[in-house]
Amino acid sequence: MIGWEDVYTVVVAMVPLYVALILGYGSVRWWNIFTREQCDAINKLVCYFTFPLFTFDFTAHIDPFKMNFMFIAADTISKFIIVVVLALWAKWCSKGSYCWSITSFSLCTLTNALVVGVPMLKAMYGSFAVDLVVQSSVVQAIIWLTLLLFVLEFRRAGIEGTHAIKPKPKTTIISSSSRVMEGAASEGGEEKDVEEAIGVAVDVKDELILEDSDSISPPFCKLMKVVWLKLVVNPNSYGCVLGISWAFISKRWNFEMPSIVEGSILIMSRAGTGTAMFSMGIFMALQEKLIACGPSLTAFGMVLKFIAGPAAMAISAIAIGLHGDVLRVAIIQAAIPQSITSFIYAKEYGLHPEVLSTAVIFGMIVALPILVAYYWMLEFIH
Template identity: 75%
Template structure:
């Protein structure tokens, strides 16, 4: 059984995250150190430098030949169940949309496994728990976060194409005398077109760009984003290094570590900055906050429980699978949401509230699961 000493160890591991968050919040709200433009630059630093190197660092040091593929299979099946349910909701419900489908998937499935999961699971299940959580984190980083990144890039590219195409089609043809007289009217129409284009892509994900042109633009942006291949390079090196007993040169390893160690701290700092820029700390409101918590701590673990039983997981592996599905929201999902302008307020609230309530919830999960054989 987990004791008070183990609970204290979990708290010790979580408190530094809040320290970084408070520093980010205070730097904008209390001390006025950063402007809004500088805050955007900090978010890009996190998204394009510290997080990719952090992801590469932990991915490159696993042993892919010793992964529990039943556990990975259960994790994959649970996410496919979530995708199916969300897709059915988006198709059949009048409130369904592509934008909320993306956010709902993030809330249900993406966890902060390395930062929060390991210190929470280790006192519960020891080395076995840590090993499985790390494996789940690697698959999440390589497959699911990459897929999320691709979908977000697809959405943004489609949005830009819709705005440009709609703008060009609605601009009036004018003579060189009338062009001066209609200047203000064109500016007004351009602003309206931008608003219409935003509404179109946000409501149903449609785009007036040809499909192959859209895919080309998405791919070109995708391949220059370091988050899209950091984990792929990392797992490739893991296969090579474990197959032939190789190690990274100390100089290369040091270059990676100096930035990757800043990944978690700068991500939390960036989230604190985002909170400070909002009128309210919990900017999405109580209804969406409750919605996010239900998806994170009920829908996600329920889908994992069904999947784990279906693939035949038993004992501690089954318990760990359910526990890791209830780990608080992924900080990376918030960083992506902020970068791509999709419900960042909901994701930041999920990260904050999730970390606050996760300790008692996970301890309760642990106690209940002890009765499962």
Template identity: 70%
Template sequence: MIGWEDVYKVVVAMVPLYVALILGYGSVKWWRFFTPEQCDAINRLVAYFTLPLFTFEFAAHVDPFKMNYPFIAADAISKVIIVAVLAFWAKCSSKGSYCWSITSFSLSTLTNSLVVGVPLAKAMYGQSAVDLVVQGSVIQAIVWLTLLLLVLEIRRTHTNFYSSETEGDSSKGVDKSVKDLEENSTSTKPSCWSLMKAVWLKLAMNPNSYACIVGIIWAFIANRWHFQMPAIMEGSILIMSRAGTGTAMFSMGLFMALQEKIVACGTSLTVFGMVLRFIAGPAAMAIGSIAVGLHGDVLRVAIIQAALPQSITSFIFAKEYGLHADVISTAVIFGMLVSLPLLVAYYAILEFLH
């Protein structure tokens, strides 16, 4: 049962994140330390250095031979359900769109497992629950964040390709009418091969696309043959990886300070994000868990970890690729504020049903 000491441990884990957030916000809003261009550079530092090293560091220290594969299968089924629903919505609804499908996937499936999930899971169900949450984090980084990175890169590459072709046409004399450009737009669209070639080249230069994969490969080798990472190598990784979460929250504070309002996306989108994060995600996870036959504490941990606050990494990607960063940042900030009472409520309901 959760006591006040357990709640305090969760608060202790969360408050430092808000300190970093406030420092980032104040450095632009109050003290004018950074320009918008410098803020973009800081976000890029986080996206290409601290977060990949943070991801590699925690993936390299898991034991892949002790993973709970039914739990991982349930998580995969829940995300496939979300993808299927969003694909149907984007194709069949007049309000559906590819861009909003990407953002909705982030909101409903990607969680902040390590900062909030680990202390909370330990307080609720002990060390076995912590192991499950960490396993879910590793799979999220290897599969689902990489998938998110892929679709974001496809979107940006396609947009850049089309924009460059349109600019080339307009430089020839925009005397060309808009109608002419629209009629000829099909000829400027890249082929599937050229698009994917450009995307894979971009991903090959992005350390986020392989940091966790390299980490889990090392984990397999280290646990199979009982190797330890050389101290000089581990120290080199830790010096940057320890700053991963803090600098990500600092970057989010910078982003907030550049907006006109703290709640940059408005009330309706904030509520939309909270519904996806704390209702749609756990509901899909419950379906996936029942489908593979999870029961007992493993079932309860699966549902609770799906209701954790929004992933900070998803904001860094949204900011870097220019896709609804205001919505994701609001989901991270408000999600961490409301997550504790909501997760305790989930815990109480699941215990009552048991």
């Protein structure tokens, strides 16, 4: 049963995040310390340095040989259900959008389990629940955040590739027709009129080519090549893979990470969550309104996070045969507030960062009573 001491433990874990958030907000809105360009640089620092090392740090210490694979399967199936629903919505619904499908997937599935979930579920169900939450966080980092990164890179490559396609210069065609016109000018006014008409026709045709080129998309194979090259040089692609690889090796043969290596990783990884919240505060300060996405999108994000995500998890967990406390933990961990990483990626790739930042900030505020409500309701499930 949750007591006031447990609630205090959760609050203690959450308040430092808001301290970093307020410092980031004040550094721009009140004290004018950073310019807009410097704010973008801070987000890049988080995205490409502190977060990859943070991911490596917590994945490297998991024991992959003791994972609850039924729990992981239920989590995977629930996310697959959401992917299918969003894909069908984007394809067949008149208001469907692939960009909003990406953001909706983040809102439904990606959680901040290590900061909020660990103390909350430890108070509810004990240490075994903490192990399950950490396992889901590792799988989230290895599979789902990597998939999100891939989709965002693919979207960016598509946009940049479309802009990079250039039509043949208009002046080349017109200059050629002009030379013909000059040569025919001495042969009489009638031929000159004909040649001028041809020049106008060529001009119109070239304008049509120019308009059509705006809608041309680069070939799929070329897009994929660009995306893979981007992912190869992105340190986020390596953090989770190297971390879980080391976890397999160290647990299989009882290797210890050299202290000099671990210290080098920790010095940056410990700053991951704090700098991410600081960057979010900076982003809020640059917006005209405190709730940048508006109340309707805020409510939409809360519904996806605290209702749609847990509902998909409940369906998949019951279908796969989970029961008892494992089932309860599975559902509650799906209702944990929004992943901070999802905001950092959204800001870096320019896809609805205002929605994700609001989901993180307000999600953590309302998470405690919502998670407690889930805890009480699930006590009636046997």
